[in-house]
Amino acid sequence: MFSNKIVAVTGAAGGIGLGIAKMFSENGATVALSDLKAPTSEAEALGAKAYSCDVGNEDSVKAFIDAANADLGQIDIYISNAGVGFGDGPNGEVAGGDNQSWETSWQVNVMGSVYAARALVPQWIERGQGGRFVITASAAGLLSQIGSASYTVTKHAAVGLAESIAIAHRKDGIFANCICPQYVRSNMTKGQKFAEESKDGYLEPSDVAAALKASIVNDDFLVLSHPVVGDYFKGKAMDYNRYIHGMVKLKSKINPQDLPL
Ligand SMILES: NC(=O)c1ccc[n+]([C@@H]2O[C@H](COP(=O)([O-])OP(=O)(O)OC[C@H]3O[C@@H](n4cnc5c(N)ncnc54)[C@H](O)[C@@H]3O)[C@@H](O)[C@H]2O)c1
Structure with a gap:
């Protein structure tokens, strides 16, 4: 289904990024995998090419895109997937994470996608054949990650960026x-x-990865691998106060030591 497509994935050494890279590879695409350290063995297993790329550094993102374009042909689909998460302050204070954790979250979860879009969108417009920009945000980008304001805030920003690209560049x-x-x-x-x-x-x-494929086929902007996230999001839009009260109740039931970030 994706034969003749060149796909580049960041944060592809494991987890969701590698799962997405596999899906594209199994569907005929030529794939470029990148991570902080080049995921060489993972790429070899897929017949793909590996690159090192720190998405928080614009030169590094540009170098990855240039190298993949030169080695494999113009990237058609870019998966901005690399992400990081840090917890709130030691006693759960919402702005209590240190500046470094906020800065890294902003650079990786938001600017990594900005740098890539800045490089790729003009290339896609110039060649006149379009392209596809995919951002791995999170349910936390539509709702909230209890225990991590820096993750919630930067993933909301990531959703906003994906939305902006979808609106501005469909033409x-x-x-x-x-x-x-x-x-x-x-x-x-x-x-x-x-x-x-x-x-x-x-x-x-x-x-x-399967949910992403289905969203591409169906021309859906959101990829809701957990469909219930769509229900929660609709509920939040319909009654924000009820959503906040529900989240407060949920938080009160969680042992802070069990929080994921
Ligand atoms: N696992 C989940 O439950 C979940 C849920 C929602 C969203 N996400 C998002 O999915 C994406 C992938 O995460 P994952 O769950 O597969 O975890 P993961 O830790 O396996 O993958 C994240 C990858 O990002 C890479 N990375 C971190 N900083 C980087 C940088 N500066 N430059 C390049 N790569 C960098 C890591 O090396 C890692 O390989 C992330 O954006 C994450 O926020 C994960």
Whole structure:
């Protein structure tokens, strides 16, 4: 289904990024995998190419895009998937995380996508064949991550960026998708009871990849691998106060030590 497509994925050494890379590879795409350290063996297993890329550094993002374009051909689909999360302050103070954790969250969860879109969108407009920009945000980008304001805030920003690309560049044949999962098996959630025992399901990266494929086929902006996230989001839009009260109640039932970030 994606034969003749060149797909680039960041944060692809494992978890959701690798699951998405596998899905594209199995569907005929040529794939470029990148992570802080080049995921060489993972790429080899897929017949893909590996690159190192720090998405928080604009030169590094540009170098990844330039190298993949030169090695494989113009990138058609970019998956901005690398992400980080840090907890709130030691006593749960919402702005209590240190400046470094806020700064890193902003650079990786938001600017990583800005840098890539800044490089790719003009290339896609110039070649006249469009492109697709996919951001792995989170359910926390539509709702809230209890225990991590820096994650909630930067993932909301990531949703806003995906939305902006979708609105501004459809006329250029550029599509955007925004992936908003709850808990998924990866290094980020490994060993966390809260995630593994989530009542809404602890999914595999392949489930998220399958949901992305379905959203592309159906021309859906949001990728809701946990469909219940769509229901919660609608509920929040219909009655924000009720949503806040519900989240306060939910938080009161959580042991702070069980919080995922
Ligand atoms: N696992 C979940 O439950 C879940 C839920 C919602 C959203 N997400 C999001 O999914 C994405 C993938 O996370 P995952 O769950 O697969 O976890 P993961 O830890 O397996 O993957 C994140 C990857 O990002 C890479 N990374 C971190 N900083 C980077 C940087 N500066 N430059 C390049 N790469 C960097 C890491 O090395 C890692 O390989 C993230 O954006 C995360 O926020 C995860």
